[in-house]
Amino acid sequence: MRNISATLATVWRIAGPYFRSEDKWAGCGLLGVVVAMELALVAINVLLNQWQNRFYSALQAYDLNEFVMQVWIFLGLAFTYVALAVYKLYLNQWLQIRWRRWLTQHYLGEWLDGATHYRMQLKGDAADNPDQRLTEDVTNFVEQTLVLGLGLLSSIVTLASFIVILWGLSNRAPLHIYGTDIVIPGFLVWCALAYALLGTALTHWIGAPLINLYFEKQRYEADFRFNLIRVRENSEQIALLKGESAERGHLLQRFGYVIGNWYAIMSRTKRLTAFTASYGQAATIFPYVVVSPAYFAKSIQLGDMMQTGSAFGQVQDALSFFVTAYRTIAEWRAIVARLDGFEMSVDAAANLPAHEATIELRAAGGSRNIGLEKLCVYLPNGTPLVAADGFAIQAPERVLVTGPSGSGKSTLFRAIAGIWPFGTGTIAIPAQAKLMMLPQRPYFPVGALGDAVIYPAAPGAFQATQIRDALIAVGLPDLAERLTEDGHWNRMLSLGEQQRLGLARALLHGPDYLFLDEATASLDEASEARLYRLLAEKLPQATIVSIGHRSTLDAFHTRKVAMAKDGAIHVLGNGSAPAEPEPSAAR
Ligand SMILES: Nc1ncnc2c1ncn2[C@@H]1O[C@H](COP(=O)(O)OP(=O)(O)OP(=O)(O)O)[C@@H](O)[C@H]1O
Numbered sequence: 234m235r236n237i238s239a240t241l242a243t244v245w246r247i248a249g250p251y252f253r254s255e256d257k258w259a260g261c262g263l264l265g266v267v268v269a270m271e272l273a274l275v276a277i278n279v280l281l282n283q284w285q286n287r288f289y290s291a292l293q294a295y296d297l298n299e300f301v302m303q304v305w306i307f308l309g310l311a312f313t314y315v316a317l318a319v320y321k322l323y324l325n326q327w328l329q330i331r332w333r334r335w336l337t338q339h340y341l342g343e344w345l346d347g348a349t350h351y352r353m354q355l356k357g358d359a360a361d362n363p364d365q366r367l368t369e370d371v372t373n374f375v376e377q378t379l380v381l382g383l384g385l386l387s388s389i390v391t392l393a394s395f396i397v398i399l400w401g402l403s404n405r406a407p408l409h410i411y412g413t414d415i416v417i418p419g420f421l422v423w424c425a426l427a428y429a430l431l432g433t434a435l436t437h438w439i440g441a442p443l444i445n446l447y448f449e450k451q452r453y454e455a456d457f458r459f460n461l462i463r464v465r466e467n468s469e470q471i472a473l474l475k476g477e478s479a480e481r482g483h484l485l486q487r488f489g490y491v492i493g494n495w496y497a498i499m500s501r502t503k504r505l506t507a508f509t510a511s512y513g514q515a516a517t518i519f520p521y522v523v524v525s526p527a528y529f530a531k532s533i534q535l536g537d538m539m540q541t542g543s544a545f546g547q548v549q550d551a552l553s554f555f556v557t558a559y560r561t562i563a564e565w566r567a568i569v570a571r572l573d574g575f576e577m578s579v580d581a582a583a584n585l586p587a588h589e590a591t592i593e594l595r596a597a598g599g600s601r602n603i604g605l606e607k608l609c610v611y612l613p614n615g616t617p618l619v620a621a622d623g624f625a626i627q628a629p630e631r632v633l634v635t636g637p638s639g640s641g642k643s644t645l646f647r648a649i650a651g652i653w654p655f656g657t658g659t660i661a662i663p664a665q666a667k668l669m670m671l672p673q674r675p676y677f678p679v680g681a682l683g684d685a686v687i688y689p690a691a692p693g694a695f696q697a698t699q700i701r702d703a704l705i706a707v708g709l710p711d712l713a714e715r716l717t718e719d720g721h722w723n724r725m726l727s728l729g730e731q732q733r734l735g736l737a738r739a740l741l742h743g744p745d746y747l748f749l750d751e752a753t754a755s756l757d758e759a760s761e762a763r764l765y766r767l768l769a770e771k772l773p774q775a776t777i778v779s780i781g782h783r784s785t786l787d788a789f790h791t792r793k794v795a796m797a798k799d800g801a802i803h804v805l806g807n808g809s810a811p812a813e814p815e816p817s818a819a820r
Pocket residue numbers: 355612613618636637638639640641642643644645
């Protein structure tokens with residue numbers, strides 16, 4: 234019970250904001266109409282049930298006028314039923330898409346706000362596959378919440394209505410034992426409930442293992458798919474290493490689990506179908522057997538008998554909702570838990586600074602320099618990585634940052650960019666300064682080359698001639714003619730070409746501070762030198778901070794800084810004449 238109320242509280246936490254959002258009038262309106270239609274359908278079922286009594290009684294009495302009258306009534310009821318069923322589904326789907334659109338926009342907004350998506354990865358929490366949560370989980374949550382909510386409402390109202398009808402019929406259909414009519418209050422109700430509950434319990438008993446089997450199915454299928462994607466992503470490495478047969482074995486083993494699980498589902502479904510089909514067939518005749526003594530004793534009419542049969546069916550259908558829904562409920566609860574986990578993870582990442590000591594990014598008023606004050610950068614597990622106090626990058630100098638692998642050079646760049654939250658101290662950045670980070674492997678969105686180069690600026694923010702000039706300047710004249718061509722540029726271009734494109738992006742955006750994290754490491758030394766000279770020529774006012782290991786880079790920087798393995802920053806003098814290490818800050 235506590236589990237159910239906890240799930241419902243979570244559902245309300247996820248669903249509530251939509252019904253309080255700017256779309257609330259449309260959402261609440263559609264939901265209200267759909268609920269009203271669901272109840273109207275139950276009412277029509279009640280009317281059809283009563284109609285059956287009158288219709289068969291008219292047949293039994295050979296009353297043609299009444300028969301014709303009942304046919305007209307049936308046509309009216311049937312038409313209303315069809316219209317309600319069609320529009321209930323249509324409006325339900327309309328509500329689903331509006332709700333899904335709002336929820337997706339809401340989650341996308343929160344996930345992509347600031348660097349939340351990146352921080353969520355850093356925390357290494359369970360919500361590591363937002364793609365699934367933003368697609369399947371959101372869609373299924375909206376759909377199943379409505380299916381289960383409306384189904385539950387309809388079943389409860391149907392059950393209550395038809396129990397009342399069966400109770401009334403019980404008084405008209407007495408038990409006929411040894412020539413005596415015995416009236417047991419609600420006799421038909423107890424029979425219908427006993428029959429339906431027995432069927433429900435047995436269905437649950439036979440079908441319960443299916444819940445687990447379907448969960449396993451999802452897991453095995455996802456695992457198989459994930460491994461296929463890994464092969465696709467690493468196909469070059471696998472081909473170079475001739476790892477195809479190892480991969481085939483590995484993949485077939487995963488697929489073997491899918492097959493094994495499917496056989497288990499088949500066998501269990503066979504048993505369940507054998508039971509439910511027998512139960513369904515028996516249900517057709519059961520109510521007539523129960524009231525037949527009263528009918529043959531002429532205590533009730535054919536109409537009463539037919540109405541009883543149909544009311545039995547309704548009670549059984551309503552109760553079986555709870556049985557057939559148990560698999561949906563189990564899946565739905567898993568979806569609710571996943572969306573809740575996603576929301577909590579987004580919340581935790583977005584509010585990280587509020588809960589943990591973090592690096593303060595401050596806008597430095599009059600200064601053009603970036604200053605690191607009492608800065609200590611940690612790993613996510615709290616291990617200190619970089620320490621710096623009173624260290625400044627003085628505009629428009631050119632600083633070369635060197636140091637052994639793993640000493641924290643890239644992490645310091647991340648901290649300056651404001652996406653690395655773990656640490657203490659202050660980073661002062663000139664107000665309005667435009668910072669740009671160029672990594673070793675630049676990111677290009679899939680699409681037109683021109684748009685990929687100017688990313689994250691919106692398409693059209695730069696003229697084609699500007700982009701073309703930038704591409705020619707960085708040594709990519711062939712690409713300059715393909716600006717409108719669509720492609721997956723990270724896959725199609727060599728790393729060196731991607732790095733040239735990255736520099737073209739920097740030339741176009743013209744940042745005040747350009748941070749190059751081994752952004753030219755895949756180019757030969759002569760090309761690297763040419764590009765650094767190009768940067769000096771085209772961005773004379775920009776402060777450039779490079780991470781690099783080649784000694785040839787010294788010539789293009791005015792100061793050299795070394796990061797030691799112990800996290801300290803050492804200033805080594807200017808690039809053309811490196812001096813002995815002189816600690817500027819140490820942990
Ligand atoms: N997201 C992360 N979670 C845990 N540890 C991390 C994470 N990112 C980086 N680290 C660790 O922080 C340390 C510094 O990494 P960083 O990339 O800053 O080093 P680097 O000096 O730039 O190295 P390289 O010269 O090899 O690029 C490494 O030991 C790395 O394993």
